[in-house]
Amino acid sequence: MGRSRRRKGRPVHGWLVLDKPAGITSAKAAGAAKRLLDAAKVGHGGTLDPMATGVLPLAFGEATKTAAYVMDGSKAYTFTVAWGEARSTEDAEGDVTAASPVRPKEGAIRGAIPAFIGDIRQVPPAFSAIKVGGRRAYELARADETPELRPRSVHIERLELVRMVDRDHAEFEVSCGKGTYIRSLARDLAQSLGTVGHLSGLRRTRAGPFSEKDAISLDKLEALGHIAAAEAELRPVEDALDDIPALVLTEDEARRLRRGQPVSALQVARRTPLSEIDQGAVVCAMAEGKPVALATFAGGEIRPFRVLNL
Secondary structure: OOOOOOOOOEOOOEEEEEEEOOOOOHHHHHHHHHHHHOEOOEEEOOOOOOOOEEEEEEEEHHHHHHHHHHHOOOEEEEEEEEEOEEEOOOEOOOOEEEEOOOOOOHHHHHHHHHHHOEEEEEOOOOOOOOEEOOEEHHHHHHOOOOOOOOOEEEEEEEEEEEEEEEOOEEEEEEEEOOOOOHHHHHHHHHHHOOOOEEEEEEEEEEEOOEEHHHOEEHHHHHHOOOHHHHHOOOEOHHHHHOOOOEEEOOHHHHHHHHOOOOEEHHHHHOOOOOOOOOOOEEEEEEEOOEEEEEEEEEOOEEEEEEEOOO
């Protein structure tokens, strides 16, 4: 008797903005949502550490082809720094590696913040997924090896002190670009104030076009009780492409793009002005209200490079 094939789930397409709870990995949260929607395929637009909560955009089906645009987008967080203890992981889950009696005052903190706004250099945490000599940094750190991590340039758009929680803790808000480690920011801020510190709380409030007001918790998703209600929480695939120009095509033009063939930009320009779209720019080709393909505008043509089968 042959083995039965494992059921892969239904073809579900779109974005689910999940409010990830603390204590589970992003992969586990994505897996739970996939099960609740009985979906065949899911990915996410930017990992959150297990201790972190907040916006975890989940891409289902064809939305996975647009995930890079969410991952590359800016993000916003609220976070808490605990002063006086450095940790091996630079967050509350690590072992204490150093201590200091210094507790910075509010005025000193506000005075230190401007140095962390704009393009800054940042050394990633030892416990991170960055590859060092072909191995993940966290693998080396767990083996008691010290990974040699080089400073990287990251962009901090906004950093504000929200409140002094108590003598040992301060809460902040930050808006930042791709690749920014909030654990490293907490560490470096503490060091600039003559002490040590670590990240004791983290919540992502925005990832690309998705914010916490759009998010639903796993508990609420499960409480909906049936797949149709859960699927109603999905947002369209094109919501990840807010910053990309949209071009409206005819059905005949859409068929050409779906076959991987270019379309004359002159024909499209008769319906949609292209004067503000630069040569080489990425566009989202639309037909009958649905995205057809991600394409480039170059050489007088609209050339598809990623077809969306919706």
